[in-house]
Amino acid sequence: MLRTLFSPRLVGLHLLTIGVLVAFILLGRWQLGVFQDSGKPRASTDPAPVAVDTLSRVGAQIEGPAVGRRVSAEGVYDSSKQLLVADRRPDVDAPGGNVSRGEGYWVLTPLRLPDGTLVPVVRGWTATADEAAAAAVPQGKVSVTGRLRPQQSGDSVQRRPEGLPAGQVQTVSTGELVNLWQGEKLRNGFVVAQPPSGALAQVKVAAPVVGGEFTWRNLAYAANWWIFAGFAVFMWFHFVRDAVRGDRDEAEPAEIVMEG
Numbered sequence: 001m002l003r004t005l006f007s008p009r010l011v012g013l014h015l016l017t018i019g020v021l022v023a024f025i026l027l028g029r030w031q032l033g034v035f036q037d038s039g040k041p042r043a044s045t046d047p048a049p050v051a052v053d054t055l056s057r058v059g060a061q062i063e064g065p066a067v068g069r070r071v072s073a074e075g076v077y078d079s080s081k082q083l084l085v086a087d088r089r090p091d092v093d094a095p096g097g098n099v100s101r102g103e104g105y106w107v108l109t110p111l112r113l114p115d116g117t118l119v120p121v122v123r124g125w126t127a128t129a130d131e132a133a134a135a136a137v138p139q140g141k142v143s144v145t146g147r148l149r150p151q152q153s154g155d156s157v158q159r160r161p162e163g164l165p166a167g168q169v170q171t172v173s174t175g176e177l178v179n180l181w182q183g184e185k186l187r188n189g190f191v192v193a194q195p196p197s198g199a200l201a202q203v204k205v206a207a208p209v210v211g212g213e214f215t216w217r218n219l220a221y222a223a224n225w226w227i228f229a230g231f232a233v234f235m236w237f238h239f240v241r242d243a244v245r246g247d248r249d250e251a252e253p254a255e256i257v258m259e260g
Helices: 008-038 129-134 176-180 214-258
Strands: 070-077 083-093 099-112 117-127 141-149 190-193
Touching: 008 214, 070 117, 083 117, 099 129, 117 129, 117 141
Parallel strands: 117 190
Antiparallel strands: 070 099, 070 141, 083 099, 099 117, 141 190
């Protein structure tokens, strides 16, 4: 039997089967990897900026697809209503959706649009309140581009037990800003300016991220390759069994003749 298994014709079959198995298994793993990667969140396409009033409205929540979109606006900053958002790092959201807590301030200034509504704009980040006060607010009509963000929940950040000084807030909450800027029509959410104003540091905000959709076709392809690998093993076993039986059948008549 061993002589048959290691005969030149079967050794070639063994090597061919091993090569086919390795190739089919690797192809199956590749298709499985494509399937797994298809379900991962990914950055969406980043289209050109659109007018902020098309995505942010008065009294209406910002819809999911609009979060992180690039927007543009023209108007006049109202420096009299400028606020500082306390305990902030120069980024918007920490992993998991919680507000990034740190040292420093976002400089939040409302931009008055031609229709009279206000859009809160984070013009940038500064390390101290004095530096924020020294950052002059652009005068006259300005054009602002940036990324749109939804209002922040008060539950997403730990508030200072002693409270905040006048002119400072803990979060960019539309409901709180409506109370602070009484008599104004306020659009929901806020814009993170890109680039920032003057010497203020850039507040980082990620592009929109969309959830991936599993490509089940690739999972089926992976299963097919592994089924092919199993079929290759079956065929190898079939050919080896036939070869062993054939050699055994040929050897039996010779043994009978020698005994006779």
